[in-house]
Amino acid sequence: MNLILLHPEDFIEPNRARLTGRRAEHILKVHRAAEGEQLRVGLLGGDIGSAIVLGLGNQQVDLEVSVTPADPPPPPLPVKLVLALPRPKMLNRIVQHATAMGVKEIYLINAYRVEKSYWQTPWLEAEKLREQCLLGLEQAVDTAMPRIELRKRFKPFVEDELPAISAGTQALVAHPVSAAPCPVDTDQPVTLAVGPEGGFIPYEVQKLQEQGFAAVHLGPRILKVETALPVLLSRLHPAR
Missing domain, CATH: 2.40.240.20 (Hypothetical PUA domain-like; domain 1)
Incomplete structure (x- = not known):
């Protein structure tokens, strides 16, 4: 602390x-x-x-x-995070990491490879998520609480809400088999979509691309979500 x-x-x-x-x-x-x-x-x-x-x-x-x-608290990271709901054991660590790195807008969404049982975990209760955010803030010497939204239906979220969320940002989806490497030290705000373990299925990547998301990768190694996310965030906007 x-x-x-x-x-x-x-x-x-x-x-x-x-x-x-x-x-x-x-x-x-x-x-x-x-x-x-x-x-x-x-x-x-x-x-x-x-x-x-x-x-x-x-x-x-x-x-x-x-x-x-x-x-004042440190400036927020200019990244909106769209994250397929992780396994409950990983959820706490990922929320803490994202909060500590300065993400202030997080959308936990459904995807084909997200187990239905994950949505029943008590760790998704508002007070439990708040506790993890507080731990991240205490670690990073920050005071600004992030906002976390839950979205259980992939297609309506991507088609109806995501265009407004990503408007005015560089929209990226992490996809290990994509052709383009993740940009480094971008000077634009970013909306970043990260899939579950195993990644988004092709249909989901296609739906994101239809909303202007470019698929990017981190190289030939396939990383767990809890490892890939801090790497992606620090690559997009290195600490200054």
Whole structure:
């Protein structure tokens, strides 16, 4: 946890926050903070500043919060992510990775190779997804929560919604057998579609191409989604 994220409900006074649960435990057991110690904090959806530890109790930490002078969160990655729903075991890691890298708009969609049972996982509940996003923000020292949308029908989403989502962006679909390599350090915002394990089937690639998506690859090696996604994001928009 490289940033202590503070939520509006944490504040018991205008400049005083009380933390319990996971964040308090992290401060007590990992930071091993003492009274008077300064910690880096961020206001969820706001700026980044510092806080002084006022008191330590049994699974409770009181902080005096200051965001003056304030630092803004890092700029978002100019990528909209359209992702075929991964296996539940991979979903958490992928959401964390995408959030940590700065993606702010994520669409989890259906595809032929997405098992129907994946849509029943409790990890798709809004609160569970939010928890993974918070972990990604804490890792990356960010405060801006991404938006995650679920779309269970591939064809209506691609035909009815995707054109407006990808408008004004470079639209790309990751497809290992495509002819074109993924561009490097593009100066345009991107809408990136990534398939499930095994990839999109030809029909799905064709439907995406009909909406202006160009198929690109990462080379001769076939990577798992959780590996390919960070590579794609860092290739398209390297950190500056």
